[in-house]
Amino acid sequence: MAEIEFSQNGSRNRGVRGTRLLAGIAYVVAAACLLPMIAVVLAAVTGGTDTISHLMETVLPRYIATTLILVVLVAAGTFSIGTGAAWLVTMTRFPGVRFLEIALVLPLAFPAYVLAYAYTFILDHPGIVQSTLRDVTGWGPRDYWFPEIRSTEGAAVMLILVLYPYVYLLARAAFLQQSATAFLAARALGNNPWLAFRRVSLPMARPAIAGGVLLAVMETIADFGTVSYFGVQTFATGIYTSWFSMADRAAAAQLALCLLVFALIMAVAERTQRGKAKYYQAGKQHVAQPAANLTGLRACGAFLLCAIPVLFGFLLPVIILVEMGLESEQNLLSQRYIDFIQNSLILAGTAAVITVFAAISVGFFQRLRPGRASSATAYMARLGYAVPGGVIAVGLIVPFASFDNALDVWMRQTFDVSTGLLVTGSIWLLVAAYMVRFLAAALSAYEGGQSTVHANMDAAARSLGQTPLGTLRRVHLPILTPSLLTALLIVFVDVMKELPATLIMRPFNFDTLAVQAYRLASDERLEGAAVPSLVILAVGLLPVILICRQVGRR
The missing domain is CATH 1.10.3720.10 (MetI-like)
Structure with a gap:
């Protein structure tokens, strides 16, 4: 005992x-x-305020404006692509949908700055696109207008292409978990599929979609490689410039504090709205959402809408990087x-x-x-x-x-x-x-x-x-x-x-x-940058493959 x-x-x-x-x-x-x-x-x-006072008079307003513009553009772009693609592959059936529901996750393997290197290589003034345009038309450098890839809008496009899978994954999971009873009731009350989606399915998936958009926004304000390479001045580039170029740690800390406050405000706002939003399934049984079979032009349109993000977010950049790497x-x-x-x-x-x-x-x-x-x-x-x-x-x-x-x-x-x-x-x-x-x-x-x-x-x-x-x-x-x-x-x-x-x-x-x-x-030296970028991409594909397997199992 x-x-x-x-x-x-x-x-x-x-x-x-x-x-x-x-x-x-x-x-x-x-x-x-x-x-x-x-x-x-x-x-x-x-810390001292000399440098930050100078920054407030010169570039700080630009940092704030550019960061906000990037956030708005990326939030809108990732919401539109991620939610739209998730709804199409969940609620419709068209040729290639099984492949696309997995392929839509692949751009997540790309760092945004690697995508920026690839597209700059072909879209910049000496790139193959503008060179071919000048050869075909006989125009000179000042005879035509071409979108500038190294711009705030260009950085936003790069970030949207690699970050929309956050919204896609969460939105698709939310749509799959929804019972069809509320959607069918809305259809029975005379709403067409678009109105039923906007008034019923989208509000029910709002917490998940908001979480995905928040992840994309957080990655946007944290991004340094893309905005730095494109010459876009944001808080991230300002911190780096103050730290290394100006050797002013106090100014870097003050800019970091501004960025920290902005990030925490976004996180608290998303959590607050998600905490107040409560959605319940109608009925006692879970009824699977009926998938509409698309044919003809509608099927082609759905395929193109889902394939374009995959093409520009994964397939084309991989081809460009491989070609660049072989030439380096x-x-x-x-x-x-x-x-x-x-x-x-x-x-x-x-x-x-x-x-x-x-x-x-x-x-x-x-x-x-x-x-x-x-x-x-x-x-x-x-x-x-x-x-x-x-x-x-x-x-x-x-x-x-x-x-x-x-x-x-x-x-x-x-x-x-x-x-x-x-x-x-x-x-x-x-x-x-x-x-x-x-x-x-x-x-x-x-x-x-x-x-x-x-x-x-x-x-x-x-x-x-x-x-x-x-x-x-x-x-x-x-x-x-x-x-x-x-x-x-x-x-x-x-x-x-x-x-x-x-x-x-x-x-x-x-x-x-x-x-x-x-x-x-x-x-x-973009051709040389393609070699380490391809290695990073190859490693990044590992978790994406795991995610794709989970997506395939539904």
Whole structure:
């Protein structure tokens, strides 16, 4: 009897220690996600105002106007393409619909800046399109008008083509989950299919569509590669210019604060409207939406409307990049490129493992100890996705640079030893930035799998003497292996594509494929930029293939 009590007490003590350890890790992760925002606010408030005053008088109004224009154009474009394509492949049947419902996801594999390189190569003044036009017509450079690809509108088109799948995926899932009873009732009351869609189906799918548009908007304000290459001045380019060209960290922090406030306002507004919107299915049974068979011109029109985003968002850019890569002098097997690939894989692999570990800690802590503390921890962990990579970079470098400088001064005065920069400019600080940026994606994937594990399984494991960490290791993790692999892959690919945080925070002489592509494109060596861009695209296709498989299974 004494042995049983001792065993129970030992198990209870281990359980308490494990819970405290898990809580400590979750709190540290939440603090790490909150640190960049606090640091940006403090640096912006305490920094000098000379540069920002000059910016307010010169380029800051342009930053605000251009960013807002981009947001409006991308929001409207992704909403129109994503929602329209989702409705067509869900509610109609026409030749090629099975292929298109999967192919519409493929542009998600492209970083927007890679698409910008491809289209600039063919649409710019010396590109094949304008050269052919001049050869055929005999016009000179000033005899005709051609849309300027390097413009705010051009950047918006690039972003729309790669970001509409966010809206498409969420809208399609919402339409598939809707019961047809309300739609059929609207049709019985004399509404044509368009009015029934606008008055019934679209409002019911509004929360999902708004979530997809918000994701596209967040990616738009965080984008640096596309707008920088096109010469479009936004907050993202302003932060980079202030940091490197002006060497003014206070101004960079103040611009980062403006961008942070804008991103958080968008996130809060979307969550507020979604929280107030409640939609219920009519009837007690779920009735599948009837699909209309399209023929003739209607079928051709539906096919074209769904095929055009795939053509311009995936097929044509791939062909252009392959042709550019074949014409370049870049050797993917050279030691230089092997180093780029190795650096990218090291960063992406390390960040993916650490980010998923953080997601497991936060997600399981919320399940183990539901309440305000764990909910607040999970909410803070998700904030990073609403914060652009440039803001996170500034928010981490400012405090850690101050720490490194203070430590170096103290070591010099005390031991006459210089420590230099121990944290700033290290791989680990860059990995921390990636974790903050992409933790929300990993946490969503983990929680999606965790929701399938019934609470009774936890109770059964605990009754058999398992500690909380033992339950996580022996019950949850084996069941959640597919979700964890998906989270690893998503974070891995996102890190491979991330540009602004990598540009600002990477260690000296530690370049990645994304940095190499940006550098070559900045030097107008677009053929060379195609080679690392194709590698990034190939890696980006992995999670898209997984998503396509899920789409195919409905």
